[in-house]
Amino acid sequence: MSLPTYVPLEVVSERLPLIFPEGTPNRTYCIRDLAASAVFTALYIGAVEGSSRYLGPVHVYRMTEEQSVLANDADREAYASGVLKKGYHAAGTRWYADNTREPIRDETLRDGLVAVGAVLRREDLPTTSSAPRYALKADFAALFDPALSGPALEAAIAAFQTAHLSKSALARVSIMLSGAAGSAAGVLVTFPSKETRSLAPGPSSIITKAVVEDFASRFLESPAVLWLSESGNKVVQRDDKLAATIGLKIEADKNLPDLILVDLGPKDPLLVFVEVVATDGAITDRRRDAIFELTDAAGFPRSHVTFLTAYQDRGSAGFKKTVSALAWGSFAWFASEPENIVHLRDGATSATRLSDLV
Template identity: 40%
Template sequence: MSLPAVVGRSECERRLLLVFPRETHDTVLSSPVAAAAVAAMLYVGAVVGEGEEPTKDSRVVRPSTCLWMQDTVLEARQTREERDEWFGAAARGKRALQALVVSWGLDFAPWYGDNSRETLRDEALNGLRRYGAVGARADLPTTSSTPRWALSEEFAQLFDPRLDDADLEVAIDAWRDRHVAPGDRLRISSLRKRQAGAHRVNVTLPDGEHRALEPGDASLLLQGVIEEWAARRLRDPVVLTISEPGAKVYVTDAAVLEELGLSISVGELLPDAVIVDIGRTPPEFWVVEVAATDGVVDDDRKARLFEWARLQGIDPGQLRFLTAFLSRNHSVAKRRLKDLAVGSHAWFLDEPRLELSWVVLDD
């Protein structure tokens, strides 16, 4: 059996981050300890065929094997004989491995202590296993200390140093198509769109008009709310106003405002957007806040928006509230979802078909 190329821990972490961005996936999948596991399994050749689970005849490792790897071994001991010798010593135990490393003229300096074993096994390895990135011997009881873990061949190929970034992106996309659920792929696509949003964001309004917004996450959220959420959620949406950083406020449909008998004061406008559903009787006014950095509809914000609506001549009973987030995994959502006002809703750019409602249930 030929061994994979040796790959450093930092490069393994960089590639894990490309496969499992932390904005869209659990951070354990791309953590330094997960990278240590990948680097160690590549070093010893703990790789099984795609779609196969390791067996008693496979080359497999314990979590401790991965924790005992060190940079100087990866850098200085790369021949087939040395890698096999290191694997055999690690299989016998920590003392045997230490003796080998010292005999090579190296200090024994493992990446992690043995107390990290449960974190690696329970979080990183089991998390990667759910995506088919690693496999474990199914014939062993969970309490067994016998080695059981190996990388899947297709996943291991993503760490081939011969892949430049362009080829790596293609390979990662192909792997995701086979192993990552559509919802996760949509979140990754949304993340890429945000990362590429270095230019103005063009929004298509429900009436077909186009509006160019300043670059940034806030504008991407407004674009998503208008083009995706409103199209799915509202019967006949009309965007009345859009506000941007720098006190830029657009009144997008003056004719509808006149028909509704409203005179919205641009100088006093608080929400990031106001969308009215004229397909309902009476019309429903959706006040939208985009939480790119903060700015959720909490109880205080809701009270202020009720006062704003009263000053604009909008019946508070026709008011609805929406907070838009980039992702449930985004730091703002993690920090502020708990603060949503009762009677408000939340929407996530990377899960456009879903809406979170924080409402009082009927008795």
């Protein structure tokens, strides 16, 4: 089988961030220089699905600047086979040292490109075998065709993402892209009442939109928004009439969270105090207790109050930073996995066995 069209390293480096935009799992492993080097080398030696040619980390870390610009098939074939022989050295300055083998194999390939469906791995080789075992998926390799550009390239990338990224990963990408798209005009949120409000552009607004439009309809029987504020204490929505009806007086207070929802479906309304976390500001024990002081003063039973911290994704920096401080008894929800919810169950009041929870 003939080798693919020669693709310059620069083309690979430019396209990887387009194929794997913000929100892609382990994105760094998929778009960094080491990933571009691995994809370039796979194309260079023809390690593409269906070719019976395979890439090993050795092909990547023994590539040289001088070898990489030799575009004719004979030079490429000679490198592909020669690098596997003992004592072979390509002329010129090597890209990487031998100790780069593990990052190429474990991070760039296994946890990066293989995990997102861009690279396949031979499973018929013993784990101890040093034989090359990786190849680019055919539709992934096709994205680097220099003749592919403009709308055709965009369509091919979208088709690859649909075919190979998981549902959760696609949700992450969608959330991040919607945030980028709304960066100039702001983020339009539709409330349960069908009213709309425009929030300032940014990741917090994207998560807020997901809570109001998606979380509320999934997890509340008859949802309404009592309060919504943005950074700088800008009040976007405040429903004093509804709050008075259910017996809660809302006053601007430093302890109020970003969002207050109410479920009017149950016999006794349920208040849901929500903190939206892009970088910081989760429902901690201190925040929970401060809010309880407000609801206690209003005569609202604690059994009718709950707390939610909303994040973009389990892999987000905000979640990793705040997860250890989340209050017991509260909930965590991720916009990228909207059908799921995490309950940090407080066992102090109702100890139970694990078998009772499964």
